[in-house]
Amino acid sequence: MREGIGRDRLCYVCPRSTIAVSSQILTVESAGAAGNFIAPLASLSANAFKTVIDIDTIGSFNTFKATIPHLLISAKKNPNTGTNPSTGGRIIFISATFHFTGMPLQGHAAVAKAGIDALSATIALEYGPRGVTSNIITPGPILGTEGMARLGNKDEEKSGEAYRKVPLQRYGSVKEIADGGVYVFSDAGNYVKYVAVFPFISVFFSDPSLSILLRDFTNLNAVVKYWL
Numbered sequence: 001m002r003e004g005i006g007r008d009r010l011c012y013v014c015p016r017s018t019i020a021v022s023s024q025i026l027t028v029e030s031a032g033a034a035g036n037f038i039a040p041l042a043s044l045s046a047n048a049f050k051t052v053i054d055i056d057t058i059g060s061f062n063t064f065k066a067t068i069p070h071l072l073i074s075a076k077k078n079p080n081t082g083t084n085p086s087t088g089g090r091i092i093f094i095s096a097t098f099h100f101t102g103m104p105l106q107g108h109a110a111v112a113k114a115g116i117d118a119l120s121a122t123i124a125l126e127y128g129p130r131g132v133t134s135n136i137i138t139p140g141p142i143l144g145t146e147g148m149a150r151l152g153n154k155d156e157e158k159s160g161e162a163y164r165k166v167p168l169q170r171y172g173s174v175k176e177i178a179d180g181g182v183y184v185f186s187d188a189g190n191y192v193k194y195v196a197v198f199p200f201i202s203v204f205f206s207d208p209s210l211s212i213l214l215r216d217f218t219n220l221n222a223v224v225k226y227w228l
Contacts, residue, residue, distance in 0.1 A: 038105045038151070049108045056112035060093055060119060067091075068127070075131030080190055089132035090185055093120045097138050124193045133193045135184045141171045 039048065075089030095117055099110035116136070123134040141148055141162075148171065156162035163169045183189050 036106075036109045036147070036151075039108065040105055041107050044108060049111075052108040052112050053115070056109070057115035057119070060116050064091065064119070064123060068132070071127075071132050072130060080131045080133070082190065085187055087131070087187060087190055089127075089130075090189075091120070091123060091132065091134040092181055092184055093117075093134070093136045095120075095136045095138050097140065128193055133184075133189070135189070135192055137177065137180050137184070139172065139177045141166065142177060143171045143173055145174065 036052065037048075071089045071091065073088075075087075078084060078086050078088035080087040080089070093116050096109070096113040098106055099114040099117070103110055120134045120136050123132070127134070139145075141152065153162055163171065184192055
């Protein structure tokens with residue numbers, strides 16, 4: 001863990017979570033993309049499954065537990081009254097959308113992200129009366145990120161086929177996701193609690209060709225190509 005101090009802000013930077021504390025507001029961003037990989041359930045070991053849960057779900061819980069005392073202090077000093085121009089006590093988790101319907105080769109990540117959603121909802125209910133809000137951002141495919149560099153289909157991106165799975169027919173940008181965080185973090189998001197900010201809603205519904213691909217997991221390349 002690295003520590004840095006700048007004017008009125010104290011920042012701790014962890015490998016998979018970022019905790020930013022100011023004199024007025026504290027927010028937590030917790031992501032576990034570093035623990036993701038492609039694997040069918042048939043070849044997924046218990047240890048591999050547990051590793052993703054440890055990074056995503058347990059990591060988010062540990063980050064919450066480490067910061068909630070400071071969040072409560074921030075919320076008490078800067079109460080969320082609806083008229084206060086500078087409120088405290090904000091939590092933002094990074095999640096996904098594929099756990100709503102399931103996704104081949106991503107069962108481990110889907111379960112982990114579902115756990116994060118449930119954690120955020122519980123925090124919102126238990127700590128909302130004390131002025132702490134908890135929300136979720138689901139980025140989806142974002143240009144210029146490590147996730148898309150590793151998991152994106154370069155051929156389909158070049159032809160444009162990959163973008164047809166996204167309603168806007170393009171990938172998102174880092175700035176657009178950051179803007180979503182700014183909204184939830186700012187006073188414009190004072191009354192936002194347990195809301196999943198969905199910059200990305202894709203098509204995960206059943207397709208006849210999908211069932212054919214999934215009949216034989218030995219044809220892994222075909223399955224990966226279909227979904228990416």
